Amino acid sequence: MSPDELVEKLNTIKSSLTQFEQLLNNRIYLSCESENCFEINKFLFQELKARFVIATAIDCEQYFEILYHYSYDQTGCVINLKCFIRDHENPQVESITPLIPAAEWIEREMHDLEGIEFNNHPCMERLILADDWPEGEYPLRKDWNHEKEI
């Protein structure tokens, strides 16, 4: 698939997206709300056959952003899907691990460090934090005080 055909194929899911940006020739940024996130991930992984690279969770203080990074290796294009979780108090999103086994660890990591709930994750156990780390302390959140004694 050529880069133009890739953009054309991504256009077929435009109705589920809130934004479509092509910053450089081989860097695409898609945005969506958390409800559509699972379906778009499914499209990228199963239809487009892009390689799941990693996900990044960002605490934006009023809301959360999760960036799912995919690489379309045929053209070297990196597709970043930004998923917005508007509820900062109780952030939740559908887990993509049943779809992509490679996402298991990173979802557990985001759960540990940012406190995001992944619904239907097959094995939501601690990965990064120690087993005796207190509940409700999320060290990568912006408001977390790193000098606090745990």
Add this chain to the structure above:
Amino acid sequence: MKKKYKLPIIASGPVHPLQEEMEFFQLYIDGETVVDIDVRLSYNHRGIEKISESLQFDQVPFLVSRICGICSASHPLAYVQAVEEIAGITPPERALYVRTIINELERIHSHILWVGLAGHFIGYETVFMWAWKYREPVLDMLEKITGNRNNYGNVKIGGCREDLPEGIEAEINPILDQIEKKMDMLTKAVLDDPILHARLKGVGVLKKEDAVNYAVTGPTARASGIPIDVRRDDPYAAYDLVDWNVCVQEEGDVFAKAVVRLLETFESIKIVRHAIAKLPKGPIAVEVKEIPPGEAIGHAEAPRGETFHYVRSEGGNTPARHKARAPSYVNVPSFKASCIGEKISDVLITLAAVDPCYSCTERVGVVDSHSKKVIYDFDRLFQLSREKTEKIRKEM
């Protein structure tokens, strides 16, 4: 870690037997066969992403080069490429060549290191001794170029910190010739050895569909027939300016992973030679004023696979968010696909075949879940792995 089944377990960890860093594997065994595997990480989590948010953009390369001692050229390179993308900086051509040379020397020494360790695992001490001996001149060369055997700290936003020392061209080529000759001998010895064929072929197979689902990268993916390599797919540094090939094998077993790494060593030698021959003259860095708000990703092909960095800037001096992903983060979970169904004596080499990053001082124990009695410890497992090789050797 919770115990899922009423089966004996092999507890391997929390420090890995032969490589760096700490991980914990819990292997469930039925007789001699592994039926499931659980992995626990982060005994040594250093919070690099959080620290990065408190450092200035130009200090972060020194931090990320400490993510991994062996991949200490590729992590800063991936980060720097992301920041350069945000700020729209194009480094001078000479800097691109210098980055390529350092990264390929890193790959050569890392692959030779792995070949030596793999030989050690299965009882080929000569391979271990030879390989590590041949690796030494590469480290000396890196020390001459960057001042350090590891943690080179040579890449910076906008180019490189240090130029190649004068007259290095004349020195590097004879060393490359020598390494190529020795590695040619070692490769032929490995590929022609019927015992190694019998010992490693069909062991720890990672099927192509599993490799896709677990999104593995680097030699682990290329040995399972997935022809991906960031250096070719999304060229950076000077990889699109020199001549080289991507090495792919279809089988997915330990032998295929060894072949990919051995052949890649020759490709890397070729890249360094071409880069030295074509090295343009000129400055090695451009001036960088400020990093505007924005976001970008940078990725580089480390010896173990793709290193991926995401950086977001809000216009200040420090990154607002910095995500780093090392290749082992996706390669290690693939053990769930490659170890299940294997014999205990093959597990060590299967776990080592993706070249994960851990350390040399671990204890491994097989514990009977009823009596809590230790059946196997690491020495016993090591002995089993070597006995199997010895048995094959005698049968031939």
